[in-house]
Amino acid sequence: MMLKRLLGGEGITLAALIVIAAALFVLPLALLAGVAIGEGPVAFLSALNSRSVPRAVWNSFESSALSAFVALVGGSAAALILGLADVRMKGLFTFLLLIPMMVPPHVTAIAWVQALGPSSALLQTLGIAPEIGSTHPLYSREGVIFLLGIQHAPLVFLVVLAALRSLPREMSDAARVAGAKPVRLLFRIILPLLAPTLIAGYALAFVSALGNFGIPALLGIPARYTTLPVLIWQRLASFGPTVLTDMAVIASLVAVIAVAAVVFQMWFASRQRNALIGPPQPPLDIRLGRIRPLVETGLALVILATLVLPITALFATALVPTYGVPLTFDTVTFANFAEILFRQSVTARAFINSTIVAIVAAVTIAILAIFVARYAAAQNRAVRRVGTLMTALAEMTYAIPGLVISVAFILAFIRPLPLIDVSIYNTLTIILLAYLCAFFSIALKPITAATLQLDRSLDEAARVAGAGFYRRMARITIPLIAPAAASGAILVFLTAYNEVTVSALLWSSGNETIGTTIFNYEDGGYTTLASAMAAVTIIATILLMALLDWAGRRAPPGVVPWRL
Structure with missing residues (x-):
């Protein structure tokens, strides 16, 4: 029975997660340690x-x-x-x-x-x-x-x-x-x-x-x-x-x-x-x-x-x-606001880049974290150990400063990818991958806590009734932990949207983020432009938090992190 599970959807998904964890958490940091x-x-x-x-x-x-x-x-x-x-x-x-x-x-x-x-x-x-x-x-x-x-x-x-x-x-x-x-x-x-x-x-x-x-x-x-x-x-x-x-x-x-x-x-x-x-x-x-x-x-x-x-x-x-x-x-x-909003193309590009990368990172991490938490709470000891190991790797990378993560990803992806000979260095993709590594633990914590509280008899009953792994995940596990997953995704989005530590070494012309653009304005001596863009960023952040807070009144408890 266990062999059948591991050869089926559950095993394939676990193998895919192991490969993703190795690529995100192990390979870059191993290369960093290897160079040092x-x-x-x-x-x-x-x-x-x-x-x-x-x-x-x-x-x-x-x-x-x-x-x-x-x-x-x-x-x-x-x-x-x-x-x-x-x-x-x-x-x-x-x-x-x-x-x-x-x-x-x-x-x-x-x-x-x-x-x-x-x-x-x-x-x-x-x-x-x-x-x-x-x-x-x-x-x-x-x-x-x-x-x-x-x-x-x-x-x-x-x-x-x-x-x-x-x-x-x-x-x-x-x-x-x-x-x-x-x-x-x-x-x-x-x-x-x-x-x-x-x-x-x-x-x-x-x-x-x-x-x-x-x-x-x-x-x-x-x-x-x-x-x-x-x-x-x-x-x-x-x-x-x-x-x-x-x-x-x-x-x-x-x-x-x-x-x-x-x-x-x-x-x-x-x-x-x-x-x-x-x-x-x-x-x-x-x-x-x-x-x-x-x-x-x-x-x-x-x-x-x-x-x-x-x-x-x-x-x-x-x-x-x-x-x-x-x-x-x-x-x-209002000339400074007009300059950054209407004349400087980098501003619109930075907001678009940050929004896209933050949304993709939040959704991707939430989905992956659901499966990692599922395996970390599995009944099988071997599977549970693998899930726990991936959780520990995520915790470790969160503890490591973002600039260190950036250096590790530069070492890992400065050359074109093998087999396909495509380079992701100096692209938004490398920033996205670094976000997945640096912020994975933020979403994993609430999702793991919610998963550990689930009654295992629900999953066992569905298995006895003939439901496959993906059907059980879609009909039982995901609906029950959706509020925690949404909470984790919101935290990841808000963290990634304005960050500068991870992207400070990874951005390039055409791939600026909000954080690097503001920092570059200030570092270049354009103080009033940096202040104007920072002011716009603060307004956007507060409006986004207010919108989420308003939506949280109608959402299940736990969706909006600060509405405890």
């Missing part, structure tokens, strides 16, 4: 002996560790307030707090640079701009750490908020009956139960900051605070004879740090795990009483400072003719 190791220890020693690499290693570790702590404190505090207290307008606050996560990091950097610099159109209009010629406060080590923390706090917020809504309430209710005040309840019951989640949130913020390219590039380069992703980009731009070897060695260092961080997080979280009894229940509803208006005002001020201020400054810069000119009724102009 193939040069022998001399290449590593040479890299480590150069001044830039050890300094970049330390800067990457330092900025990631400290910014992850900032993200942990900020994201956890917001999640605890919205998840446990009787704050009004929770849905609106949650939506607004998650917007920075969907805004590209380099757009975030540009917005904050426009908000606080001496040439800020907004601050000049208000008459509070720093003196012209003074050093920008964000062009520093502290600026990189601060902005990385702001960028990744929503990640921690989402993880902790989800965990709060799945915790049993028995211990908390017992503590409240015994007279425990909210502060004591928080530190003696809730935070210890959340320890594995907090560790996971910190690790997620750490790995995300380690691979972040946009913020360290725009803020760190002027401050001579170079991280490993920025160093890889600089080495590629140098076009030296050993550029691929240098990139492979540096990228391998980043990959080792990222994987080591994830492994340490898993080990440490396992030691902090607490066994819970009882099903998830509605979260606590702690009454804030008289301080509720103060807490709500505090949340509003946080949103004002981290979202409204930089976006307003970004729009102000986009509406002036030249960077450094104050925004007044006499200087306001």
